[in-house]
Amino acid sequence: MNISGDSEFLSDYDPTAYDCPSVTVDLVLLGLHRQRLSALLVRRDQPPQAGHWALPGGFVAIDESLDVAAARLLRDKVGFDGAHLEQLYSFGAVDRDPRMRVITIAYLALLREDQMNAAVRAGRVAVAALEGERLAAIGEDQAALPLAFDHQAILALARDRLRGKIDYSDLAFAFLPPRFTLRALQDVHEAVLGTPLNKPAFRRRMLDRGRLVATGMREDEASHRPAELFTLGSAR
Amino acid sequence: MNISGDSEFLSDYDPTAYDCPSVTVDLVLLGLHRQRLSALLVRRDQPPQAGHWALPGGFVAIDESLDVAAARLLRDKVGFDGAHLEQLYSFGAVDRDPRMRVITIAYLALLREDQMNAAVRAGRVAVAALEGERLAAIGEDQAALPLAFDHQAILALARDRLRGKIDYSDLAFAFLPPRFTLRALQDVHEAVLGTPLNKPAFRRRMLDRGRLVATGMREDEASHRPAELFTLGSAR
DNA sequence: GAAATAGTGTCTGTTAGACATTATGGG
DNA sequence: CCCATAATGTCTAACAGACACTATTTC
Numbered sequence: 001m002n003i004s005g006d007s008e009f010l011s012d013y014d015p016t017a018y019d020c021p022s023v024t025v026d027l028v029l030l031g032l033h034r035q036r037l038s039a040l041l042v043r044r045d046q047p048p049q050a051g052h053w054a055l056p057g058g059f060v061a062i063d064e065s066l067d068v069a070a071a072r073l074l075r076d077k078v079g080f081d082g083a084h085l086e087q088l089y090s091f092g093a094v095d096r097d098p099r100m101r102v103i104t105i106a107y108l109a110l111l112r113e114d115q116m117n118a119a120v121r122a123g124r125v126a127v128a129a130l131e132g133e134r135l136a137a138i139g140e141d142q143a144a145l146p147l148a149f150d151h152q153a154i155l156a157l158a159r160d161r162l163r164g165k166i167d168y169s170d171l172a173f174a175f176l177p178p179r180f181t182l183r184a185l186q187d188v189h190e191a192v193l194g195t196p197l198n199k200p201a202f203r204r205r206m207l208d209r210g211r212l213v214a215t216g217m218r219e220d221e222a223s224h225r226p227a228e229l230f231t232l233g234s235a236r
Numbered sequence: 237m238n239i240s241g242d243s244e245f246l247s248d249y250d251p252t253a254y255d256c257p258s259v260t261v262d263l264v265l266l267g268l269h270r271q272r273l274s275a276l277l278v279r280r281d282q283p284p285q286a287g288h289w290a291l292p293g294g295f296v297a298i299d300e301s302l303d304v305a306a307a308r309l310l311r312d313k314v315g316f317d318g319a320h321l322e323q324l325y326s327f328g329a330v331d332r333d334p335r336m337r338v339i340t341i342a343y344l345a346l347l348r349e350d351q352m353n354a355a356v357r358a359g360r361v362a363v364a365a366l367e368g369e370r371l372a373a374i375g376e377d378q379a380a381l382p383l384a385f386d387h388q389a390i391l392a393l394a395r396d397r398l399r400g401k402i403d404y405s406d407l408a409f410a411f412l413p414p415r416f417t418l419r420a421l422q423d424v425h426e427a428v429l430g431t432p433l434n435k436p437a438f439r440r441r442m443l444d445r446g447r448l449v450a451t452g453m454r455e456d457e458a459s460h461r462p463a464e465l466f467t468l469g470s471a472r
Numbered sequence: 473g474a475a476a477t478a479g480t481g482t483c484t485g486t487t488a489g490a491c492a493t494t495a496t497g498g499g
Numbered sequence: 500c501c502c503a504t505a506a507t508g509t510c511t512a513a514c515a516g517a518c519a520c521t522a523t524t525t526c
Contacts, residue, residue, distance in 0.1 A: 019298040062255040066328035090326045090341050092302035105326050224476040225524040460503040461497040
């Protein structure tokens with residue numbers, strides 16, 4: 001008979017007296033690179049798993065919330081903030097890191113193409129395309145990259161979550177600059193879903209949603225008829 | 237220039253040397269009670285927040301995964317296992333517990349009506365209906381129950397997640413016994429969504445999905461025409 | 473004017489809501 | 500025979516895919 005909650009033994013619980021797991025945040029940095037959904041990864045140069053590729057991450061400080069930790073790591077790892085950040089899932093298998101018990105809260109960060117490029121140019125991370133249903137991360141030389149720890153599973157979940165939310169959420173716009181063409185928006189959807197979409201139906205669906213605002217401006221630097229630029233209006 | 241991952245300083249990291257947050261799992265036990273979506277809560281009898289109502293939960297042991305911890309807590313708190321369990325979200329605001337830094341991974345557990353009743357009869361938990369958009373937990377005497385810590389937000393997220401997944405996932409069946417009528421299935425959807433549904437359209441949608449298997453059996457103890465009993469078929 | 477892509481009109485098949493109707497058990 | 504609910508048929512509106520067509524810019 002235990003009507004009371006868990007918390008009666010919290011009162012006299014001394015955290016330093018017990019083993020406690022370490023808590024980290026890992027970032028799944030996703031963006032479009034050459035029309036393909038890609039992730040930014042870092043190369044491990046220390047064992048274990050030296051030479052494998054990993055999600056950037058780090059420990060959660062005792063005085064920062066999970067969201068704040070994710071934002072801090074984003075700044076540290078790619079050198080800027082302002083990307084869309086949302087919590088993805090928490091991974092806590094006992095042996096996911098061979099050195100110690102680490103529970104990680106994975107965050108999804110969505111980057112615009114210019115942000116992807118800036119991070120790569122700064123030498124902090126490398127781009128890997130997410131290919132196929134088995135979800136191999138492909139490096140610049142087209143070879144599959146070995147992924148460290150359970151990061152393959154984390155990437156797969158991130159991709160699935162993005163696919164599931166892309167057409168009823170505003171996530172697609174996080175990949176795009178403030179002004180964008182309908183073609184660019186469709187490219188985002190197609191890259192995320194991995195399948196071509198019908199152009200008129202896509203246009204209708206997006207416009208009927210009532211969120212896109214025509215700017216009257218047109219794209220330049222096109223060697224053909226330039227498309228109109230839209231912005232995302234407020235949610236009502 | 238930091239090409240390497242976060243993990244180089246993991247190598248010589250001693251977890252006992254730093255403050256580390258405590259990690260708990262909290263359970264959002266949901267089920268239908270008198271045709272309403274309801275949660276099972278425990279009453280806190282120790283400060284802080286004595287007299288408030290809370291989600292049952294407990295610490296994650298150093299040698300158990302998050303999923304295993306959730307299953308163990310389910311067994312301890314309601315006295316059985318076998319309920320549908322899935323991870324919901326992780327909450328890590330710095331001040332969410334006034335005593336110490338606690339990061340909690342919330343799990344969603346879906347119970348059948350007989351499981352709800354068994355848990356209540358065993359005196360371990362109390363039922364609270366989730367009412368309205370502001371999501372007040374309502375006790376037996378129809379008064380709103382004060383919720384401890386950030387558990388109101390956790391309940392709200394659980395309800396929203398359930399609403400979002402109810403019609404493309406198998407979650408609804410977790411609330412039902414192995415054999416059920418279409419009416420009972422519709423009751424589940426209506427209680428979760430909080431809105432009435434069209435009967436013929438609902439039947440068609442469910443049957444066209446190809447997952448429901450007619451048993452040829454009919455419900456008994458009905459004072460009118462008895463409905464056919466169905467089971468959930470395999471996913472292909 | 474040729475090339476290329478933007479943008480539109482229209483047909484069709486699928487699906488959901490609304491509503492009426494028939495079917496079948498208990499009393 | 501009455502009642503209550505199960506189960507079904509049908510009409511209609513909304514919507515997505517397919518495809519053809521027109522429009523507009525650069526070169």
